[in-house]
Amino acid sequence: xxxxxxxxxxxxxxxxxxxxxxxxxxxxxxxxxxxxxxxxxxxxxxxxxxxxxxxxxxxxxxxxxxxxxxxxxxxxxxxxxxxxxxxxxxxxxxxxxxxxxx
Numbered sequence: 720x721x722x723x724x725x726x727x728x729x730x731x732x733x734x735x736x737x738x739x740x741x742x743x744x745x746x747x748x749x750x751x752x753x754x755x756x757x758x759x760x761x762x763x764x765x766x767x768x769x770x771x772x773x774x775x776x777x778x779x780x781x782x783x784x785x786x787x788x789x790x791x792x793x794x795x796x797x798x799x800x801x802x803x804x805x806x807x808x809x810x811x812x813x814x815x816x817x818x819x820x821x
Contacts, residue, residue, distance in 0.1 A: 766773065
């Protein structure tokens with residue numbers, strides 16, 4: 720009972736009420752939404768290029784990324800094929816050695 724008295728006095732000293740999820744989630748969501756909207760608006764006002772120029776640059780950047788990805792995929796494919804060929808050769812050589820030792 721002594722602990723309950725202490726906790727009761729402590730909670731009365733600091734009037735903090737537990738909040739429900741909705742009581743903090745809704746204002747936080749509204750704040751994030753307003754922040755995003757303001758950021759987009761300011762970005763549009765201070766954009767150094769027109770929308771068409773920006774879309775073209777984004778398209779070119781996406782094409783560069785796509786080309787790099789294709790190059791990397793080709794290089795990895797070549798390395799995998801080379802490794803697979805080495806494994807085939809080793810396994811063939813091992814099977815021949817096993818066959819000759821019998």
